[in-house]
Amino acid sequence: MAHSKIKLPASATIILLFGFVLLSLQLMSSATQESSELGEMYSWLLVINTLGSVILLGLVAFNAYSLVRELKKKEAGSRLTTRMVSLFVLLALAPAAIVFYFSVQFLHQGIDSWFNVEIDRAMDDALELSQSSLNQRMNWHIKQTKQMADQLRDKSEALIAMEVGSLWADSGALEIAVFSNQGRVLASSSVNPSDILPHLPDEQIWLLLRQNKEYFAFDPGDNDEMLVRIIVAIEADQSRFLQVLFPIPVRVTDLADSIEFAFIRYQEMNFLRDSLKTSFSLILLLVLLLSLLAAIWVAFISIRNIVAPVKELVKGTQAVADGDYQQQLPVMNQDDLGFLVESFNQMTRRIARSRDETRAAGLEVENQRAYLETILANLTAGVISFDAAFYIRTANQAAYRILHIPVSHFVGETLPTLATMHSELAEVLNAIQSLLEKADDIWEQRIVFLGPNGRQELLCRGTPLFSQHGARTGAVVVFDDVTDLIQAQKNAAWGEVARRLAHEIKNPLTPIQLSAERLQHKLSKELQDGSAEFLQRGTRTIVQQVEAMKRMVDDFSEYARPSKKQVEKINLVDLIQEVMALYLPSGIIFSTAFASNRVLVEADPVSLRQVLHNLIKNAQEATTAPCRIEIKIAKVSRNNTDYVELGIYDNGNGLNAEQLETIFDPYVTSKAKGTGLGLAIVKKIVEEHGGVIWVDTSYNGGAGFLLQLPVFEFGNFK
Amino acid sequence: MICLQIAPGVAEAGDYSARIEYADLEHVDGGYDVHAHIDYRLSPTAKEALHKGVRLTWDVTIELRQPGALWDTIIHKHKLTYSLQFHALLNQYVVQTPFDRSEMFLTLSAAMNFMAAVHDSTPIPAERVTAGTPYLLAVKTQFNREQLPIPLRPVAYLDNHWFLSSAWHTWPIQK
Numbered sequence: 001m002a003h004s005k006i007k008l009p010a011s012a013t014i015i016l017l018f019g020f021v022l023l024s025l026q027l028m029s030s031a032t033q034e035s036s037e038l039g040e041m042y043s044w045l046l047v048i049n050t051l052g053s054v055i056l057l058g059l060v061a062f063n064a065y066s067l068v069r070e071l072k073k074k075e076a077g078s079r080l081t082t083r084m085v086s087l088f089v090l091l092a093l094a095p096a097a098i099v100f101y102f103s104v105q106f107l108h109q110g111i112d113s114w115f116n117v118e119i120d121r122a123m124d125d126a127l128e129l130s131q132s133s134l135n136q137r138m139n140w141h142i143k144q145t146k147q148m149a150d151q152l153r154d155k156s157e158a159l160i161a162m163e164v165g166s167l168w169a170d171s172g173a174l175e176i177a178v179f180s181n182q183g184r185v186l187a188s189s190s191v192n193p194s195d196i197l198p199h200l201p202d203e204q205i206w207l208l209l210r211q212n213k214e215y216f217a218f219d220p221g222d223n224d225e226m227l228v229r230i231i232v233a234i235e236a237d238q239s240r241f242l243q244v245l246f247p248i249p250v251r252v253t254d255l256a257d258s259i260e261f262a263f264i265r266y267q268e269m270n271f272l273r274d275s276l277k278t279s280f281s282l283i284l285l286l287v288l289l290l291s292l293l294a295a296i297w298v299a300f301i302s303i304r305n306i307v308a309p310v311k312e313l314v315k316g317t318q319a320v321a322d323g324d325y326q327q328q329l330p331v332m333n334q335d336d337l338g339f340l341v342e343s344f345n346q347m348t349r350r351i352a353r354s355r356d357e358t359r360a361a362g363l364e365v366e367n368q369r370a371y372l373e374t375i376l377a378n379l380t381a382g383v384i385s386f387d388a389a390f391y392i393r394t395a396n397q398a399a400y401r402i403l404h405i406p407v408s409h410f411v412g413e414t415l416p417t418l419a420t421m422h423s424e425l426a427e428v429l430n431a432i433q434s435l436l437e438k439a440d441d442i443w444e445q446r447i448v449f450l451g452p453n454g455r456q457e458l459l460c461r462g463t464p465l466f467s468q469h470g471a472r473t474g475a476v477v478v479f480d481d482v483t484d485l486i487q488a489q490k491n492a493a494w495g496e497v498a499r500r501l502a503h504e505i506k507n508p509l510t511p512i513q514l515s516a517e518r519l520q521h522k523l524s525k526e527l528q529d530g531s532a533e534f535l536q537r538g539t540r541t542i543v544q545q546v547e548a549m550k551r552m553v554d555d556f557s558e559y560a561r562p563s564k565k566q567v568e569k570i571n572l573v574d575l576i577q578e579v580m581a582l583y584l585p586s587g588i589i590f591s592t593a594f595a596s597n598r599v600l601v602e603a604d605p606v607s608l609r610q611v612l613h614n615l616i617k618n619a620q621e622a623t624t625a626p627c628r629i630e631i632k633i634a635k636v637s638r639n640n641t642d643y644v645e646l647g648i649y650d651n652g653n654g655l656n657a658e659q660l661e662t663i664f665d666p667y668v669t670s671k672a673k674g675t676g677l678g679l680a681i682v683k684k685i686v687e688e689h690g691g692v693i694w695v696d697t698s699y700n701g702g703a704g705f706l707l708q709l710p711v712f713e714f715g716n717f718k
Numbered sequence: 719m720i721c722l723q724i725a726p727g728v729a730e731a732g733d734y735s736a737r738i739e740y741a742d743l744e745h746v747d748g749g750y751d752v753h754a755h756i757d758y759r760l761s762p763t764a765k766e767a768l769h770k771g772v773r774l775t776w777d778v779t780i781e782l783r784q785p786g787a788l789w790d791t792i793i794h795k796h797k798l799t800y801s802l803q804f805h806a807l808l809n810q811y812v813v814q815t816p817f818d819r820s821e822m823f824l825t826l827s828a829a830m831n832f833m834a835a836v837h838d839s840t841p842i843p844a845e846r847v848t849a850g851t852p853y854l855l856a857v858k859t860q861f862n863r864e865q866l867p868i869p870l871r872p873v874a875y876l877d878n879h880w881f882l883s884s885a886w887h888t889w890p891i892q893k
Contacts, residue, residue, distance in 0.1 A: 032868055042868050043875070130807055204828055218808045220820050260807035264771030267806070271770035272869045279869035 014298050021290050024049050028283060049286045056293035063300040076318070077311030081303055088299045092292060100288050107280050115270055123266050130259045133252070134218065138228050141246045142216055144171060145230040149242045152178065152234050160240075161187035174227065175199060175245040181238055199245060201231060213238060219245070226253045309337040313344055325352035381480040382407075388472050390414055390436055402458070402481045403428075425449070428458060435462055436475050446482070448661075457483045484687075487664070491684065494666045498556035506553045509546045516542040559666060559677050565604035565688065569712055572599040572608075572644060576631060579612040587627070588620060594633040598715035599644050607685045614678040615705060619650035622703060627651070635714045643691070643708040652702040660695055733878060734761040736776070738887035741857045749841030752780050752796075754857050756834050756884070763879035765826075767870070768804050775801040775865040776882070778816075778836055781856040782847075782891075790854060794842045800833045801865070853891040859884045 028049055031042040067085065070078035148167045152160050160178050168176040168189035177188035177198035183206075188198040199219075201209065209215045214232045221227040226248040234240040248256075269276070309332055316327040327348050329341045373396075376383050382399030384407060386392060391414055395407035405422050415433040419426040428449040435443055444461045460479040467473045520539040524532050573594055580590050601608075620627050632647040655663060662668045664683040669676035686693045686707050696704035741754035756778065760768070768774055778798040783790035798816040805812050810822045811829035817839070823829040836857075847853070861882035863874040874880035 040864055043864060043871050046872060127806060131809075134807070204823065208824075217810070217822075217824065220812075220822060256807055260805070263806055268771040268867065271767060271772065272867055275867075275869035275873055279872060282872065 014301065017294060017298075021052065021294050024052060025287050025290060028286070032279070032283065046282075046286075049290060053286060053289045053293060056290065056297055059297050060293055060300070063297065067300075075311075076314030077307045080310060081307045084303045084307070085296075085299060088303070089296055092295055092299075096288055096292055100284065103284055104281050107284070108277050111273060111276050111280075115273065119266070120270075123263050126259045127263045130256045134248070134256060137246075137248070137252075138216060138218070138230075141228050141244070142214075142230055142232075144246075145232050145242060145244045148176070148244065149232045149234045152240075152242060154235070157186050164189045171244065172246070173244045174221075174247050175243075177243045178234065178240060179243070180240055186240065198243065199229075201229075201243065205229075205231070209241065210238075218248075221245075221247070225250065226256070306337075308332065309341050313341060316344055316348070320348060320351065325355050381478050383476065383478050385474060385476045386436065387474045390433065390475070392418075393474065399479075402456075402479065432460060432462070432477055432479075435460070436464075436477065439464060439475075447479075456481055457486055487683075490665065491680075494680075495559065498559055498666075502553040502557045505549065506557075509550055509553070513543055513546040516546070555677055559681055559684070565607060567602050567604055569600050569602055570605050570608070572601050572646070572709075573597050573633065575605060575608055576612060576633075576646075579609060579616065580631075583616055583620070586620065588616070589626060589628045591628070591630045592632070593630070595635055596633070596715045598713070599633060599711060600713040600715075601644060601689075601709050602712050603689050603709065607689070611682050611685050611707075614682045615648050618678060619648065619652060619703065622652035623650055625651065635711065636708065638708070642711050642714060644711040644714060645706060645708050647696065647704060647706050649696070649699055649704040650702040654700070654702050655695060660697065663695060664693070733881075734759050734764070735881055736859050736861075736884040738857045738859070738884055741780075741855050741887070741889055743842070743855065743891060746841055749844045750847065751841050752836070752838040752855070752857075754778075754780070754836040754838075756836060756857075756859050758830050758834060758859075758882070760826075760830075760882070761879035763877065764882060767866075768802065768826075771804065771806065772867060772870070773801050773803045773865065774882075775799060775862040776833070776859045777862055778857070778859045780836075780838055782842055783854040783856055783888075785852060785854060793846050793853065796838055796840055798836065798838060799862075802829055802833065854888045855891050856886050856888045858886045 024045065028042070028045040031045055067078060067082055071082060148171065151167065152163060155163070164176050164178060164187040168191075174192075175188065175190040175198055177200075178186045179198075179200065180186060183200060185198060185200070190198065201215065205215055205217075209231055214230075216228065216230040219227045219229045228246040228248065229243065230246070231241050231243045234242050309329070312329045316329050319327045325348050328345050331338045331341050331345075376394075376396040377398075379396060379398050382396060382402045384392060384395045384399055392407065392411050394411065397408075399407045403425055405418070405425065407418070410418050415429045415436075419429040419433075422429075428447050431445075431447050431449075435445055439462055442461065442463050444459070446457060446459050448457045458479045459482045460477060462475055462477045464472060465474045465476060516539040520535060523535055527535060573596070576592075580592075583590075616629060619629050628651045630647075630649045632645075632649075634645045634647075636643050636645045664679050665676075666680040667676035668680075669678075683693050686709070689709055691707055691709040693705060693707040696706045698704075736759065737757045739755045739757050741752065743750040744753055758776070760774075764774060776799070778800065780794075780796045780798070781792050782794040783792055799814075800816065801814040803812045803814070804810075805822065808822070810824055811826055813821045813823065813829050813832050815821065821829075821832055823832060861880070863871055863880065866874055866880075
């Protein structure tokens with residue numbers, strides 16, 4: 001059998017408090033009883049109960065103040081507490097006030113009903129009757145005393161002393177005494193033989209005696225008996241007085257005392273009527289205040305205890321709303337609220353577990369995304385992703401490297417917007433935009449455009465992206481700069497052609513030349529002068545053309561042959577000045593702008609000299625007027641590598657758009673005697689040295705070539 | 719012979735509060751008797767209560783103090799309780815003395831005069847008093863509200879008609 005715990009309805013403090021309040025009220029109630037020994041403590045009990053009320057009022061006020069503060073701060077549970085406390089106070093106060101009002105009314109009416117005119121008159125009559133009875137007895141004793149005084153008048157002190165005894169015996173008095181006006185006792189007789197001295201009058205009686213010549217009054221005797229004291233003058237000159245003490249019968253005394261006690265008691269109660277009402281109302285008010293305030297205070301504590309789990313729940317819910325799922329609330333009671341709290345704890349545990357799982361999944365996705373971003377960032381191909389409206393969402397570093405604009409800075413923009421800001425890329429960007437808009441499937445396109453570094457060729461591949469429901473969500477464009485690759489392929493093809501051409505053409509040239517020379521040698525003597533001369537001209541022409549073809553084939557061989565570089569550190573400035581010196585006699589006017597006079601590059605000096613010769617020769621041949629060549633050297637940085645940028649500008653005719661596309665291709669020339677290999681060899685040498693060369697299209701004064709070579713040291717200008 | 723008094727100490731004035739008019743010591747066999755005279759004044763409310771049968775009680779406290787630097791040392795202390803009541807049947811006023819004796823008076827003034835003349839017949843032992851040492855004789859009378867009927871007590875603490883006590887009155891005493 002399971003044991004069930006019996007819980008007290010409130011804490012021990014509350015029980016003690018109620019016990020103390022009840023005890024104090026009971027003591028005060030007892031103290032109001034006339035016969036109670038607690039009467040002496042009444043005032044203290046009143047003070048204690050008043051203090052208790054004040055303390056309880058303070059506690060209630062403090063709790064109410066705290067509640068108001070909590071309400072202002074909008075703390076959890078404060079509104080529910082306020083509602084419950086208000087309801088309790090209303091429910092407790094209304095009946096208590098009604099009971100108090102009617103109790104006071106009944107009390108006042110009850111007290112008033114004790115008194116009425118008939119009782120007043122009866123009490124007065126009873127007292128008057130008692131007084132009449134006593135006065136009648138006194139009058140009779142006065143008469144009796146005066147008769148005794150008459151008997152003693154004009155007698156000597158000795159006779160008086162003798163007669164006093166018989167008078168006492170006849171009168172039934174307690175004591176008879178004769179004394180002079182100076183207070184000297186002349187004779188006395190008493191019922192108590194032990195009383196040597198009679199009960200002499202005090203100063204007050206003497207005073208009255210001298211004024212009135214006689215005195216009579218009731219005196220309290222010994223043993224709560226009542227006496228009648230009568231003093232009369234024996235002689236007319238008041239030289240001697242007779243005092244007689246008569247006893248009042250015990251029965252009469254008791255009756256008189258009883259009436260006097262009842263009268264006084266009634267008078268006192270009548271006098272205290274208002275005080276009684278006030279006193280009882282005060283006690284009732286104290287009882288009400290103590291009970292009500294104690295109940296309200298206990299209500300505060302109890303309601304706070306009840307609301308505590310709700311408050312915790314509200315706090316917990318707020319914490320969960322703020323994202324704190326670790327909240328575990330204490331289960332205080334195994335009741336409905338406890339069940340609610342337990343359910344809340346289960347809920348937060350599940351949410352926390354789900355959150356952790358989601359967080360782990362998110363972390364995994366994030367890692368994957370970061371991994372993909374890393375891969376994308378390190379791809380050599382540029383990747384740009386778009387949303388459904390073709391706004392740029394992401395772009396990798398390679399896109400910047402290929403397009404030379406920080407595409408990632410334009411996230412949220414469209415390609416046409418980018419094109420308006422970078423007009424040099426407008427052609428390729430608009431082309432990609434057009435392909436994106438048109439394509440419903442994967443597409444691939446080569447796009448050639450003139451970039452800041454010259455002609456570039458991009459291999460673009462676009463992939464539209466679709467959601468699971470088939471809606472277009474965006475697109476991805478992957479592009480790569482295949483300019484160098486295409487050029488290398490072209491170079492390799494041309495090299496192969498050149499090699500084969502040289503091999504196929506050069507071999508028959510020597511027999512042709514030898515045959516021509518033998519014909520000349522054999523036939524010149526046999527022919528007539530005219531024919532001999534014609535033969536000589538013909539054979540000379542053949543030999544000359546064969547020589548020319550040999551040179552052409554040698555050039556082809558030279559272009560096709562892998563280079564054999566002797567790399568060393570050379571000062572590019574010195575090399576340029578050396579080459580310039582060779583052309584000074586030819587009338588070329590050079591102007592230079594060098595950022596430094598010490599630019600060390602690791603290169604083959606022979607090859608570089610050939611580059612310079614080819615470029616200067618080209619400029620010279622392309623110029624009809626006096627040739628002016630400007631040579632610039634500057635330092636540039638690209639992809640964390642320092643380059644020396646060499647610019648060679650002439651004042652010739654310049655290049656048209658068609659020439660720009662094929663200027664570095666082999667066998668492309670605008671000159672009558674050119675082989676078309678000069679710039680192709682230049683480009684080949686530059687690229688073999690890890691550099692690039694392109695036509696500076698921004699220069700309009702003639703033709704301009706820019707080439708960049710890795711620099712070993714770029715000194716300061718001295 | 720002990721000589722006394724001269725100027726009364728600080729007295730608290732009140733409409734109906736009692737006043738200590740004088741106090742002195744009288745050398746008797748084996749010690750010193752205290753004599754004092756108190757001027758009692760009854761408010762109309764107190765008189766009405768008296769005539770309606772309410773007993774009025776005063777506690778007369780007598781102290782002989784030896785002045786000190788910080789506080790006075792009490793050499794002797796004695797309390798005398800007087801109560802006054804109206805006897806309706808006999809139409810007399812009864813004074814209950816501290817010596818368990820009842821005195822009846824025909825008039826209120828006679829009863830008050832009787833109470834006014836305080837004579838503490840319990841002498842202060844002579845050995846407690848040192849020659850040449852200054853002393854203070856302090857007397858006060860305290861109206862005992864706790865002897866009033868219970869319903870009247872709370873009012874008596876608030877209504878100045880019931881402020882019938884006197885303050886401490888002190889007289890320097892020199893041997």
